[in-house]
Amino acid sequence: MATSKVLAGARVVLPTGTVSGGRVIVDGTRIAGSAPADAETLDLTGHWLVPGFVDMHNHGGGGASFTNGTVEDILHGVHTHRLHGTTTLVASTVTGDMDALAQRAGLLSELAEQGEIAGVHFEGPFISPCRKGAHSESLLRHPDPAEVRKLIDAARGQAKMVTLAAELPGGIDSVRLLAEHGVIAAIGHTDATYEQTVAAVDAGATVATHLYNAMPGLGHRAPGPIAALLEDERVTVELIDDGTHLHPAAFQLAFHRAGADRVALITDAMDAAGFGDGTYHLGPLEVVVSEGVARLAEGGAIAGSTLTQDRAFQRAVTVDGLPVEDVVTAISATPAKILGVYDRVGSLEPGKDADLVVLDADFALKGVLRKGEWVVDPK
Numbered sequence: 001m002a003t004s005k006v007l008a009g010a011r012v013v014l015p016t017g018t019v020s021g022g023r024v025i026v027d028g029t030r031i032a033g034s035a036p037a038d039a040e041t042l043d044l045t046g047h048w049l050v051p052g053f054v055d056m057h058n059h060g061g062g063g064a065s066f067t068n069g070t071v072e073d074i075l076h077g078v079h080t081h082r083l084h085g086t087t088t089l090v091a092s093t094v095t096g097d098m099d100a101l102a103q104r105a106g107l108l109s110e111l112a113e114q115g116e117i118a119g120v121h122f123e124g125p126f127i128s129p130c131r132k133g134a135h136s137e138s139l140l141r142h143p144d145p146a147e148v149r150k151l152i153d154a155a156r157g158q159a160k161m162v163t164l165a166a167e168l169p170g171g172i173d174s175v176r177l178l179a180e181h182g183v184i185a186a187i188g189h190t191d192a193t194y195e196q197t198v199a200a201v202d203a204g205a206t207v208a209t210h211l212y213n214a215m216p217g218l219g220h221r222a223p224g225p226i227a228a229l230l231e232d233e234r235v236t237v238e239l240i241d242d243g244t245h246l247h248p249a250a251f252q253l254a255f256h257r258a259g260a261d262r263v264a265l266i267t268d269a270m271d272a273a274g275f276g277d278g279t280y281h282l283g284p285l286e287v288v289v290s291e292g293v294a295r296l297a298e299g300g301a302i303a304g305s306t307l308t309q310d311r312a313f314q315r316a317v318t319v320d321g322l323p324v325e326d327v328v329t330a331i332s333a334t335p336a337k338i339l340g341v342y343d344r345v346g347s348l349e350p351g352k353d354a355d356l357v358v359l360d361a362d363f364a365l366k367g368v369l370r371k372g373e374w375v376v377d378p379k
């Protein structure tokens with residue numbers, strides 16, 4: 001049961017900066033402003049205390065897929081990511097046939113209503129065959145607004161984001177429809193030019209789905225979607241910082257151009273995250289995971305990641321050399337804001353859910369608290 005506790009002695013990363021020897025008070029499921037008399041104190045001297053991580057793009061973990069798994073599988077996948085610090089997670093689907101996706105949306109929306117996940121992200125089928133990555137080409141379709149509407153309706157208010165290639169017929173109208181319904185239109189798996197991408201952002205697109213991956217590269221005469229998405233203050237860019245999807249220099253370029261307020265550190269994780277090497281499926285396609293890198297069995301395209309957000313955090317600080325506060329912003333606050341849940345999660349402030357992560361001096365995960373209960377007990 002959630003009890004009152006005072007977490008004392010750690011370096012606490014607050015929205016206003018880092019406090020050494022700070023205290024975070026947890027009363028039941030929430031962060032509180034003052035400690036009840038019966039609160040137990042936990043000494044976390046030598047540790048960091050940061051907000052729980054928010055993953056807005058995640059296909060599964062622990063051997064389970066959010067696209068194909070049973071309810072039990074999905075909950076297991078969600079729990080696997082909680083063990084790695086992700087206390088808020090949007091479940092992403094991959095391309096499937098429309099009826100199957102609508103059915104999946106119904107099932108995922110129930111889990112969202114129960115508070116297990118923070119909503120649904122449809123990645124495909126409205127994406128470009130030229131940039132299909134690990135999506136089945138035969139199931140891809142143009143972004144017809146009526147069909148986009150069908151999917152978001154099937155999610156009963158829990159659709160958070162749709163990734164689409166806005167240069168395809170119906171693309172701009174679909175972006176407008178999503179924006180009107182309060183669903184994030186995310187540009188990704190796209191073959192758009194710079195100009196076409198600018199038009200999509202002007203129509204209401206606000207997220208870049210894993211910037212750089214599954215889109216034309218940054219050219220000096222044809223800057224493509226990357227430049228258009230990076231330069232526009234209205235756009236939040238997702239980055240997969242696993243050392244495989246992006247060259248460290250490309251990561252740095254994007255992070256510093258957009259700034260932590262416009263970067264969301266995502267996993268794009270598939271089943272093998274938190275599980276191990278082997279053979280898996282991403283939708284109908286076979287994926288082989290070797291040394292933690294997931295590739296399609298046929299063709300060898302990168303097929304999602306096996307990243308967890310604790311590793312992304314540690315890498316961003318210790319390998320990329322980013323300030324801890326910027327990493328906290330990009331892994332918690334920024335995704336929470338774009339998802340519209342920053343009033344409840346994404347920072348350590350009184351009144352918010354008691355979701356937090358304890359890290360040691362080397363930024364290795366030592367504890368995870370979700371809604372006031374230890375998922376990983378630091379003791």
Ligand SMILES: [Zn+2]
Pocket residue numbers: 057058059092123268304
């Ligand atoms: Zn994905």
